[in-house]
Amino acid sequence: MKPSTPSSTAPSPNLRVVTTPAELRAALAGGGRVGLVPTMGYLHEGHAALIRQARRACGVVVVSVFVNPKQFGANEDLGRYPRDLERDLGVVGAAGADLLFHPDAATIYPAGYATTVSVSGVSGPPEGTSRPGHFDGVTTVVLKLLNLVQPDRVYFGEKDWQQLAVVRRMVRDLNVPVEVVGVPTVREASGLALSSRNSYLTPGQQARATVLSRALRAVQAAAAAGERGAAQLRQAGLEVLAQEPEVQLDYLTVVDSDMQERARVENDPMTRVLVAARMFGVRLIDNVPLWPVPLGPEGGEA
Missing domain, CATH: 3.30.1300.10 (Pantoate-beta-alanine ligase, C-terminal domain)
Structure with missing residues (x-):
């Protein structure tokens, strides 16, 4: 069973898809306030809620779709993590985003890549203990996306509460000029958190x-x-x-x-x-x- 999606998922004719940093910079040139919604794709109503909140506050809304290998452990589900870009395009367009940034792994982590961003303390228990190295992968890719997009606001769901706390600490500690916005968890009528x-x-x-x-x-x-x-x-x-x-x-x-x-x-x-x-x-x-x-x-x- 697929996760819940918005009732209308027809791609917006105004949605632009970019795959490289150069295309991204060109598409953002001259824009107003920019909102970024980082995702790993296979989008559902929870992601749509993030996009809609960004749309209400920002002149330009960018959604990134990138399954980040650095936040998966050796025995985790990177290989089978669900992917469906066509479906994602429908969700992103229907929710009102302007740009979908869909880089490949070689674009984000080119040959010779050697840098990791690590946040201590808040990245420990409970999730950091269960998934060693996970938050290093999260903060590394998030900081790269923030540098590439240079948004005024970045949106995360509260379902990943510790991730939100870690990103907030990284942004504060490194003086990244962005507002981190947490958006409440969206649930099925049964109470199950969307994922x-x-x-x-x-x-x-x-x-x-x-x-x-x-x-x-x-x-x-x-x-x-x-x-x-x-x-x-x-x-x-x-x-x-x-x-x-x-x-x-x-x-x-x-x-x-x-x-x-x-x-x-x-x-x-x-x-x-x-x-x-x-x-x-x-x-x-x-x-x-x-x-x-x-x-x-x-x-x-x-």
Whole structure:
């Protein structure tokens, strides 16, 4: 089953596709405020929400589609990661982007390439521990894209919460002149967070994967009932996950704005509950704010 897509995916006649830095610079010459949406393709409604938010704020919207080999580990799914450029063109055009930047690996990492961008601290647990080197690959390609596009704003989904935190720290530490905008997670009606990797699951498996979002909601409910102990909050989620035998848990954790676990939590809007697990051979991640907020216009947390 493919991930949800916007109802209309006809390519826009105004959408321009570029594949090289020279073409990109020429296409951006003389433009207004530029927004960038970096993606690895196989786009769905969550990506469309990023593009639409960029469209509302920027005069020129660039979407990059590049499956970045440097953020995949040796035993991860680089070779089978879903790819469908024709479909992506439809999603990007329908959501209102102006440019689609689709470079190949040799363009981004030419022969002799020898530089890696690494952010310490916030790139550690939980995700950095499970996927060593992953965030180095993310920050390296993101910084390259920021240098190539030179956007005023760059948009990321909150589903990859730690990635968003790592990019924000990199931008701050390196004085990159860009505003990093986090966009709330878009979900299926069932509660399942949209992800390109959902395409690996059958409809029935996707229904069972909603146990992850249900576990996160259980942690939220425990906090709303007055629980402040991190171990007790985590236990509330573990009890839900235990109901689904297919869950192979990587982590379920409550972290602060610096991605640190604390013994007790405070009523801080930046406190987040994160989960990662394998189900049916597919690694899925999700997160929610510990303190729920009203739904936004795209259907995720505002």
